[in-house]
Amino acid sequence: MQPFTYVRPDTLEQALHEAAEPGASVLAGGTTMVDLMRGDLAAPRRVVDIGHLPGLSEIDLSGPVLRFGALARMADAAEDAALKRDYPALAESLQLAASQQLRNAATLGGNLLQRTRCPYFRNGVSACNKRVPGSGCSALDGEDREMALFGISDACVANYPGDWGTALAAFDTAVEIRSAAASRTVPLANFHVAYGDDPARETVLEQGEIVTAITVRATPAGRGSTYAKVRDRQSYAYALVSAAVALEMDGDTVASARVSLGGVASKPWRSAEAEAVLTGATLTEAAGLRAGEAAFAGARPGRHNAFKVELGRRVVARAALTASRRA
Amino acid sequence: MDGGIGLPVTRRDAPGKVSGDAQYAADFPHAGCAYAALTTSSIARGRIVRIDTAQAERAAGVQMVLTHRSLNEGLGEETFAMKGGHMQSSFLPLTSDEVHYAGQIVSLVIADTQEQAEAASRLIAIDYDAQPASASMDDGDRVEKPLESKSIDVGNANAALAISPVTIDATYVTPAQHHNPIELYATSAEWREGRLLVHVPSQWVMGTRMGLATIFGIPAEDVHVECPYVGGGFGGKATILPHTVLIAMAARRLGRAVKLVVPREAMFTVGSFRPATRSRVRLAAERDGTITAVSHEQAGQSATIDHVSFAVTEVTARMYASPNIRVRESTVATDVNTPGFQRAPAEAPGFFGFECAVDELAVALGMDPVALRTKNEPARDPVGNLAWSSRKLTECFARGAELFGWSRRTPEPGSMVAEDGALIGYGCATACYPSASGPSAARIRYSADGVCIVSLSAHDLGTGAYTVMGQIAAEVLGVPNHLVRVQLGDSTLPSGIIAGGSVTTSSSGSAVHVTALAVRDALLRAAGGGELVDGFVVSPDGSRRPATEVLAECTSGFIEETGVWKPDSISDKQMQNGLAGGMAFSSALGKYATYSFGAQFAEVRVDPLLRTVRVHRMVGVFDCGRIINPRTARSNLAGGMIWGASFALLEETQIDRKRARFANTDLAGYHFSTNADIGEVVVEMLDGSDTLANPIGTKGVGEIGIVGMPAAIANAVYHATGVRVRKTPIQVEDLLV
Structure with a gap:
């Protein structure tokens, strides 16, 4: 960790001014930021603590648009009875993430900004275009079992690790952003950036901008949703493959489908291909597997992660079957 | 009696661990302590051609920067544990410009604070001449080296395999693994008037003492290794890790206590690990299931810098009744830190x-x-x-x-x-x-207040040694559990045995047993004869008096004995070596x-x-x-x-x-x-x-x-x-x- 100045503003406005300073970074729950700083992967000169700011931690599920304050804790949403009932995919994605201790501390806004667990990014030594732009990508010819299959480039194949962001991608989600000068709302689909030549850039967030809320357009498909996650162990591990599926059913037939994938892409990954196969289909395991096959048709596997295509096909099928039973 | 053998006595160390009172190696305070940070090699094999420490040396709070250019010290007569010494490796980092494995320590910065040491270590610039390296035993350029002395042949397994009606021939592999104890490796060292005090998580305080004494050329009595608790050892803390030597060297040069806590990432390369293995197993049987041949050939990953072999086939050869047995061992050297016990x-x-x-x-x-x-x-x-x-x-x-x-x-x-x-x-x-088992000593003091103190430099890695050593004494002396105290993990105590090879209870427990018998005999002599029953001395005439009454009559108010036990197959000379901190196991x-x-x-x-x-x-x-x-x-x-x-x-x-x-x-x-x-x-x-x-x-x-x-x-x-x-x-x- 490198020396820094810690500031704890009293209001969001003050925080936005502080965050606009060059070299400033925002600290909310701290579960990602402190980890990055201790590993020398982030070295802010000024740390702006917003974790205590009032008015940013409400969860409001009552209106036509669900609203999650950026400072709401993962645990608060994971344990929210209405969310569990009406949008089980969202609640499950949080429940299956991290550990209880981390969920108690980590915020919903910060969660979207998690950085990859790619070991070459984390180890501080190996060539990594994300850590040292232009230095190369060690994962391309190294250990790539956990790497991504979608949204990658020859500069970077790292995975987006988040579960919450993945589940949100199945819905009509937007991210509310404030800066000292302005505010804007960005659809989640455009919030994260797939890797091109500059994998160091992961979101559209600019210096001085703070995520203040996440919104989701209410949908009856929420009730017919699930988040399925396969990982090496039963708890406290990132997804090898995960899938959120939300369905509206007309008898045995799928009236509408929403599918997103995690553990396999550089960003939360919506699969229009899987949705197209599911929509109008009679939902059987075979149909679920066909949807999964469509989801992974465009995958670009590396040397040790091709199994994620077959595993992903099955995860989509399992999630679709679970979702259909709820719909 | 509530504290004897066979009872589920609760762990004596539990309250301290639960309350946070238990002090682990990195918890011990040292007045005026300086802090160390490591830099490790980014390449796996080659040479350091330039190392620029000027900026780091000028950085705030920096007291010393050690590299291969400034260390100018070595292990002396000390060496790798598997060559008869106490070190995790025969190679001491910073003694040469050569890089033998990725993650090798290439510099050590010591500063007034941990943050200053870490900040300065980032300012060291190193250029390497990298050479090709292989860390996997499966790499094409690796050579399998047979270890002929480990071969066992009974009958003719190959012939039996050729004619038996049912056979199996398959190859199995296991990967490298690391101990990953939750307690990180940590060392603090302080010199006081020529004596060295070291706090280090250790499964072998006596071996650490002996090894450090050899390296620094001082009497073993002048090295004090203290480690009452170990937060997970698993074999990784059985030998002296090289950074412990470096920290002690730095402390001596600075004339100041120095502490290092190894970051998780570096834990993978500054100590040992479980090496990868490849086993080919062939079995033959009659149709009724009578095994006619057992053949097991194992290759184990070793290191270029140290030869390491964990020969399992001498055990697997003894599992099943077979007239024909054939086992072979080999190793494959790789460019990694020295593997070790896990x-x-x-x-x-x-x-x-x-x-x-x-x-x-x-x-x-x-x-x-x-x-x-x-x-x-x-x-x-x-x-x-x-x-x-x-x-x-x-x-x-x-x-x-x-x-x-x-x-x-x-x-x-x-x-x-x-x-x-x-x-x-x-x-x-x-x-x-x-x-197996080995020689161990123990000291027991039984006092008039009823307290029985059992002391020896064995180790409790969370395994229960604090508890069982007391039970073995309590069994002989009839002392209630709440009056039993046990001291472990300190090299100033009578010599316990290394916590390795599952030997602690058999070895140090036997030493406690014979020592307790000596205390009992001394007590009965003081009482003028009789028997000790449930904490009472029962005279030949049948009268009973509490043992504490007899102890109160002793001039000192207690009886204390120090005893030694060794397995029969260990010679007196081997025993002396073992008690001094050498490796001495019966087979x-x-x-x-x-x-x-x-x-x-x-x-x-x-x-x-x-x-x-x-x-x-x-x-x-x-x-x-x-x-x-x-x-x-x-x-x-x-x-x-x-x-x-x-x-x-x-x-x-x-x-x-x-x-x-x-x-x-x-x-x-x-x-x-x-x-x-x-x-x-x-x-x-x-x-x-x-x-x-x-x-x-x-x-x-x-x-x-x-x-x-x-x-x-x-x-x-x-x-x-x-x-x-x-x-x-x-x-x-x-x-x-």
């Missing part, structure tokens, strides 16, 4: 392949795997024809099968299905661990063959679509001789079984072969079991004292728990799925067929 170093990886092969033989014979093992139970050691000091493996299998419900098993793979559709698999395996093969045994069972549940595996339950029944404390023994054995589940399904240090470095060097990438991964764990220990092993009748408990579990789980996965996975960890991709 819980059941030879047995845990070696039994995976061997016991999977036995399961494959059972399948080929159409025979129940328990019945096959029982049918081939050897009456005597099949290699040396020695009698067993005790061997109740058949009873372990019988009881284990009963506890597990093995009779419910239908042999066809995939034939057992749970209500939720999960495929059920049942598997079993044999576990075995050599029961498991002396007059008798002395091993702990176990039968281990696993039930797995496999998701039929996703093919993920869960360990639903595990059962282990063990023959470990007399059990001093069923609570701590159970805990130790269950911990081993849980680690075995981790071994089977999770643990692997991935090797980036292109860069010849360990890839997943943090706890997010290196997976071991969480609570959610472990279902029910049932442990039972058969009654029985093995007094041919030692006077208290114990055999080793510490390591056997892990030994059979990886194979039992792999065999259960086969039973559930019909897929035979011949490597660990067994991962979801191995079953996506």
